[in-house]
Amino acid sequence: MALKGNLRDFTITQLLNLVNLACKTGTLVVEGPADVAKITFREGKLIYAQLDHLDNSLAGILRRSKKISSRQYSILSERAANMNDKELGILLINAGYLSQFDIIESLQQYFVGIVRQLFTWVEGVFHFEVNSLQPFDKIPVRMDLENLIIEGSRQLREWEQLQQEIPSLDMSLKFSDRPGINIRNVNLSVEEWRVVYYVNPKNTMRQIAKATKLNDLEIRRIVYSLLQAGLVEVIRPREQTVTTQPRAFPKTNKPEQKSLINRIIDRIRAI
Amino acid sequence: MQTVKIVVTGPFSSGKTEFIQSISEIDVVSTERKISLESEKIKNATTVAMDFGRITIDKELVLYMFGTPGQRRFDFMWEILSEGMLGFIVMVDSARPETFREARYILETFRAYAPTPYVVTANKQDLDDAWDLEDMRFALRLDPKIKLLPCVAHDKNSVKKILLELLYTILAEMEAK
Ligand SMILES: Nc1nc2c(ncn2[C@@H]2O[C@H](COP(=O)(O)OP(=O)(O)OP(=O)(O)O)[C@@H](O)[C@H]2O)c(=O)[nH]1
Ligand SMILES: [Mg+2]
Numbered sequence: 001m002a003l004k005g006n007l008r009d010f011t012i013t014q015l016l017n018l019v020n021l022a023c024k025t026g027t028l029v030v031e032g033p034a035d036v037a038k039i040t041f042r043e044g045k046l047i048y049a050q051l052d053h054l055d056n057s058l059a060g061i062l063r064r065s066k067k068i069s070s071r072q073y074s075i076l077s078e079r080a081a082n083m084n085d086k087e088l089g090i091l092l093i094n095a096g097y098l099s100q101f102d103i104i105e106s107l108q109q110y111f112v113g114i115v116r117q118l119f120t121w122v123e124g125v126f127h128f129e130v131n132s133l134q135p136f137d138k139i140p141v142r143m144d145l146e147n148l149i150i151e152g153s154r155q156l157r158e159w160e161q162l163q164q165e166i167p168s169l170d171m172s173l174k175f176s177d178r179p180g181i182n183i184r185n186v187n188l189s190v191e192e193w194r195v196v197y198y199v200n201p202k203n204t205m206r207q208i209a210k211a212t213k214l215n216d217l218e219i220r221r222i223v224y225s226l227l228q229a230g231l232v233e234v235i236r237p238r239e240q241t242v243t244t245q246p247r248a249f250p251k252t253n254k255p256e257q258k259s260l261i262n263r264i265i266d267r268i269r270a271i
Numbered sequence: 272m273q274t275v276k277i278v279v280t281g282p283f284s285s286g287k288t289e290f291i292q293s294i295s296e297i298d299v300v301s302t303e304r305k306i307s308l309e310s311e312k313i314k315n316a317t318t319v320a321m322d323f324g325r326i327t328i329d330k331e332l333v334l335y336m337f338g339t340p341g342q343r344r345f346d347f348m349w350e351i352l353s354e355g356m357l358g359f360i361v362m363v364d365s366a367r368p369e370t371f372r373e374a375r376y377i378l379e380t381f382r383a384y385a386p387t388p389y390v391v392t393a394n395k396q397d398l399d400d401a402w403d404l405e406d407m408r409f410a411l412r413l414d415p416k417i418k419l420l421p422c423v424a425h426d427k428n429s430v431k432k433i434l435l436e437l438l439y440t441i442l443a444e445m446e447a448k
Pocket of ligand 2: 288322
């Protein structure tokens with residue numbers, strides 16, 4: 001029976017488990033909403049992985065793992081343009097730039113990184129191409145799957161918990177009204193920032209996820225950390241109102257507005 | 272409990288992050304990321320998302336300060352940021368006249384999104400090559416009614432003064448209506 005299906009019914013972790021137990025050889029192709037991943041196994045071990053939208057060349061991988069500098073990278077891309085990864089690897093080792101260990105280590109990290117990324121995909125279809133190996137010019141590694149499977153199951157549990165904490169992405173977020181005490185040391189990541197900046201009762205989490213190109217797991221994870229930091233609260237989405245002229249003070253009358261400004265003035269004077 | 276916000280905008284490297292940092296009660300949360308555009312290599316980190324600072328006014332009121340990124344390719348953020356703000360501050364680096372045109376562009380765009388009160392600050396007045404206020408007003412083609420205020424963003428008192436001037440302007444515009 002052909003091994004193919006939907007990630008909703010069969011998780012990446014389950015797939016890895018299967019490949020591991022059955023000592024399978026071949027390539028798992030996963031087509032997600034934004035990218036296509038190919039993971040190759042030989043007798044149940046991970047040997048290769050790539051994401052279609054990334055620069056999967058050895059030079060690119062070495063640069064990202066900081067084994068070579070951007071300058072070296074551009075020199076290589078120019079001078080070794082028609083060399084394949086295997087040839088380039090041998091050249092780098094012979095020229096004494098890098099050891100075989102450096103190269104293998106970078107590749108392993110890169111491949112594991114791709115599998116980790118796959119764990120966050122909740123939507124997509126997959127199929128397994130039996131006996132199909134990595135492109136001939138790519139350097140294979142050999143890694144046990146057990147640790148990845150453990151990591152994957154942990155993530156799966158996290159995913160289930162997050163779904164309990166944040167059951168619906170059709171709710172909105174707003175900045176917390178209570179001045180949280182724990183806000184003082186918040187240190188937001190770039191992704192968190194991107195979400196923070198869309199926080200508005202009018203935007204549902206689903207809309208925010210779409211705007212920030214985050215998948216269901218990623219948006220939940222970020223929202224959860226913002227909730228923990230006391231920065232935002234989950235609320236029912238406010239009716240989408242199309243206002244061309246945003247009002248500075250919604251629902252307040254003039255004396256109230258003035259008193260509000262005066263309170264701010266008093267406070268700032270006292271700082 | 273109510274929250275209000277003030278937006279700090281202005282060209283690249285004009286001192287927005289520094290400004291918010293000086294007065295915020297929380298460490299300014301911002302994403303400083305290396306950028307690589309040659310023209311922008313004045314400093315090696317710039318705000319790609321935005322800054323976020325806060326001042327608790329009292330038990331019922333919190334003021335947030337948002338700093339916009341200083342580059343044009345983030346224009347799309349302004350519309351979102353400008354919603355529901357009390358007013359905004361346009362920071363200009365007094366020592367970099369080559370950014371004045373950009374400052375003007377930002378000012379006009381922001382005004383179009385939000386007809387709210389604003390003040391313009393001539394920042395980095397402590398630098399030797401800072402322009403004089405009158406010259407800047409002329410170069411920025413500012414209406415005489417708009418406040419142009421000298422500022423040194425790492426000086427808390429200077430920042431306080433700017434915020435207060437903005438608030439006075441907001442009050443005055445309320446009276447006028
Ligand atoms: N001398 C002097 N330096 C200042 C002043 N304000 C800011 N700076 C410096 O100017 C540089 C830019 O300041 P930032 O606060 O990062 O500017 P920014 O507007 O947030 O920059 P972007 O977010 O990249 O657009 C930093 O090195 C600051 O330390 C000032 O009033 N005087
Ligand atoms: Mg900044």
